[in-house]
Amino acid sequence: MSSRRDFLRSAGIAGGAVAAASVSRVAMAALPEPVMQMKADTMPPLVPSTGRPYNPVVTLNGWTLPWRMNQGVKEFHLVAEPVVREMCEGFKAHLWGYNGQSPGPTIEVVEGDRVRIFVTNKLGEVTSVHWHGQRLPNGMDGVTGLTQPGIAPGKTFVYEFVARRPGTFMYHPHADEMVQMAMGMMGFWITHPKDKHPLIDPVDRDFVFLLNSYDIDPGAYTPKIMTMVDFNLWTWNSRVFPGIDTLNVRQGDKVRIRIGNLTMTNHPIHLHGHEFFITGTDGGPTPKSTRWPEVTTDVAVGQMRQLDFLADEPGDWAFHCHKSHHTMNAMGHEVPTMIGVDHRSVAKKITNLIPDYMAMAERGMHDMTEMQMPLPDNTAQMMTGTGPFGSVGMGGMFSMVKVRKEQKPGDYSDPGWYKHPPGEVAYEWTGTLPDPARFKAEANSAGRGAMPAERMPAKNIEVQVRKPIDHKSMGH
Numbered sequence: 001m002s003s004r005r006d007f008l009r010s011a012g013i014a015g016g017a018v019a020a021a022s023v024s025r026v027a028m029a030a031l032p033e034p035v036m037q038m039k040a041d042t043m044p045p046l047v048p049s050t051g052r053p054y055n056p057v058v059t060l061n062g063w064t065l066p067w068r069m070n071q072g073v074k075e076f077h078l079v080a081e082p083v084v085r086e087m088c089e090g091f092k093a094h095l096w097g098y099n100g101q102s103p104g105p106t107i108e109v110v111e112g113d114r115v116r117i118f119v120t121n122k123l124g125e126v127t128s129v130h131w132h133g134q135r136l137p138n139g140m141d142g143v144t145g146l147t148q149p150g151i152a153p154g155k156t157f158v159y160e161f162v163a164r165r166p167g168t169f170m171y172h173p174h175a176d177e178m179v180q181m182a183m184g185m186m187g188f189w190i191t192h193p194k195d196k197h198p199l200i201d202p203v204d205r206d207f208v209f210l211l212n213s214y215d216i217d218p219g220a221y222t223p224k225i226m227t228m229v230d231f232n233l234w235t236w237n238s239r240v241f242p243g244i245d246t247l248n249v250r251q252g253d254k255v256r257i258r259i260g261n262l263t264m265t266n267h268p269i270h271l272h273g274h275e276f277f278i279t280g281t282d283g284g285p286t287p288k289s290t291r292w293p294e295v296t297t298d299v300a301v302g303q304m305r306q307l308d309f310l311a312d313e314p315g316d317w318a319f320h321c322h323k324s325h326h327t328m329n330a331m332g333h334e335v336p337t338m339i340g341v342d343h344r345s346v347a348k349k350i351t352n353l354i355p356d357y358m359a360m361a362e363r364g365m366h367d368m369t370e371m372q373m374p375l376p377d378n379t380a381q382m383m384t385g386t387g388p389f390g391s392v393g394m395g396g397m398f399s400m401v402k403v404r405k406e407q408k409p410g411d412y413s414d415p416g417w418y419k420h421p422p423g424e425v426a427y428e429w430t431g432t433l434p435d436p437a438r439f440k441a442e443a444n445s446a447g448r449g450a451m452p453a454e455r456m457p458a459k460n461i462e463v464q465v466r467k468p469i470d471h472k473s474m475g476h
């Protein structure tokens, strides 16, 4: 006697007990055709044509995966595969991702949707997909070895669950994850609320991106996957500034930005000109009593933050990670600190031998943004991006929120540089400069000032600090 249930069980597929099962050949014939994306452009929001309506998100330098409605189930098809990701103009990286890009496409569903995701593995090793933050049956959680066997190369697995709670989520492998995440395998997941939600306000613009990092030597294409700390490319959706698109909004828009962190360090994300509120995490919408205004929010490793603000100040507002090294692009770690070092005499000697030699960075490093240094092919400029007033001097995790009165609702196109009203730009002072009025105690360190005598330094102390590296490079 064999029921259908027994048949399925002996075939090793379906049933609550056996999850994430391998698809038979017959079922493969009915797979939704995978949709691939060959460009790193920000694609327009995917307005839902089936299922409940919602206001779709825009993925920075990314896109949303179309689905097929199959008897009330939303079916998606992810293909894990090696991809070529353009990180910025002139710089391509050989990564692993999904459906042609890294990160993979954003998946958007509505609370209560039954979702079926086919995952085809075109990598050379096993993989799996973990649905970070979701409520789901344990066997759908995507942890290789723990909740399912790894998806072998060439195989397709099926994940199926109901998107139970609305919010901001991500997906990534739990299989050889140090390698697979270092190679760029990750994506975004949004579950929109099915009705008006007391803690989720409707917004006019909804942007999403993931924080990721890579270690790619100048001139190379493939990340060094063993790197633990010294990453040299700090990216948003596997892009570096000036390759990161701007977030273009209309003045008066309610704006939401959702950020997930899949690097191995925290990122204090900072917005200029506006205050925002953290309205949600990967745990769900935050209670109103926990919301306060901020201009920087730390996104820790494995966390997601959803920030909301009213874009009421027109302009081009910088939006970036506040760790200064994270707004720079590929550099070697052998660059010595040269500030304050007068190397004119050394440079003269070297120039006799190497005519192209440039002495650099004795006044700081901004000059490097304007120099056209010879770089190996396929290398991002270290600090670059040109604004209306010259070099921006930043790369990496940097972009802008462009707020414009004339931006049409739903228009995400770049309006160009902000035209400042007359008298509203910082300008050079050309009048006379009075002598500085120094604090008395400082001017008269030996005598009596306003500071109590016992707190005065006994004498001036000079400290000389020399980095060990100067030893070699300066020939001391």
Ligand SMILES: [Cu+2]
Pocket (backbone or CB within 6 Å): 234, 266, 267, 268, 321, 322, 323, 326, 397
């Ligand atoms: Cu950072």
